[in-house]
Amino acid sequence: MSSNEPEAAEYQRKDMSQAPESPLGQQAAIEGALAAKGQPPNDEPRIWTLRDMKAMKNRSRLEATTALKTLYVQMLAEIENSEAERRAAVIAAGGDPDEDRDPLEFVHAIADEWAASDADAERRAELLDNLADRLDTREVRALRLAAEAAKAITPRLIAYDAAHGVSPAQIAEDLGVTESYVYRMLRQYTRYAWRLDLWNSEQGPGWQPHKSGEEFVERVRVSEGDVAAKVISEGGESLKRHRHRVLVWEGEQRADELAYFTHENSPATAGQDPEETNDNFGNEK
Numbered sequence: 001m002s003s004n005e006p007e008a009a010e011y012q013r014k015d016m017s018q019a020p021e022s023p024l025g026q027q028a029a030i031e032g033a034l035a036a037k038g039q040p041p042n043d044e045p046r047i048w049t050l051r052d053m054k055a056m057k058n059r060s061r062l063e064a065t066t067a068l069k070t071l072y073v074q075m076l077a078e079i080e081n082s083e084a085e086r087r088a089a090v091i092a093a094g095g096d097p098d099e100d101r102d103p104l105e106f107v108h109a110i111a112d113e114w115a116a117s118d119a120d121a122e123r124r125a126e127l128l129d130n131l132a133d134r135l136d137t138r139e140v141r142a143l144r145l146a147a148e149a150a151k152a153i154t155p156r157l158i159a160y161d162a163a164h165g166v167s168p169a170q171i172a173e174d175l176g177v178t179e180s181y182v183y184r185m186l187r188q189y190t191r192y193a194w195r196l197d198l199w200n201s202e203q204g205p206g207w208q209p210h211k212s213g214e215e216f217v218e219r220v221r222v223s224e225g226d227v228a229a230k231v232i233s234e235g236g237e238s239l240k241r242h243r244h245r246v247l248v249w250e251g252e253q254r255a256d257e258l259a260y261f262t263h264e265n266s267p268a269t270a271g272q273d274p275e276e277t278n279d280n281f282g283n284e285k
Helices: 023-036 050-056 067-092 105-116 121-134 137-163 168-175 179-188 224-233
Strands: 011-015 060-064 189-201 204-218 244-250 261-265
Touching (some): 105 121, 137 179, 137 189, 137 204, 179 189, 189 224, 204 224, 224 244
Antiparallel strands (some): 011 060, 189 204, 189 244, 244 261
């Protein structure tokens, strides 16, 4: 082979199963790697946090035997040593070395870097390259489904926080959305608290609480009567033996007389829809 021809890169698989995950250990490794390259840590280089090491655990990657690979191996060794020391110290003190670990640490790392690279095309490209190298299709599927679930429960969390005194401005800041979006969700969705009572049941004489819960619903599609109907339909065998009633409040459960909606059934009408019976239907006081 001519001396002017480029040499083919050599590849070998690297065992990532021992890559530690401690943020402190990762930070120490980052600083060591930067120092080896002659770059002080305070320069705040544009690199992705090593919290994404989680995605690399127990996986193998092909890496060229270059100077960069040597630096990378040294960095992993420093991470391993730092993490081993941390775990040993926690165990020696009688603690659990994994107890304080954030289960969503890797997700937070992706989200933080995605937000930080919003106006930086080069940094965003580096992030995407990093993710493409570290995630497989099953992991991406899990993230995509998790994102859909997060989107679906967002209105519910907004309504819950608002009912517990959190301001729309704070909710918007926490979620990373606009205040107008928060107000729109509060107009569109509501939360009903409900309680199912039985008359002279195993719980005691007179009206006694049997079950309670809450329903988060879209205002234009679900009424308080719909909530009562659902509670009764899922009430179980006890409703066939006892007179029963459902109380519904908008928001938090409060005093009985403040219930926004009340429906009462006898065992003879237990299988009917609340809006098809005449037993004390609606707003009983």
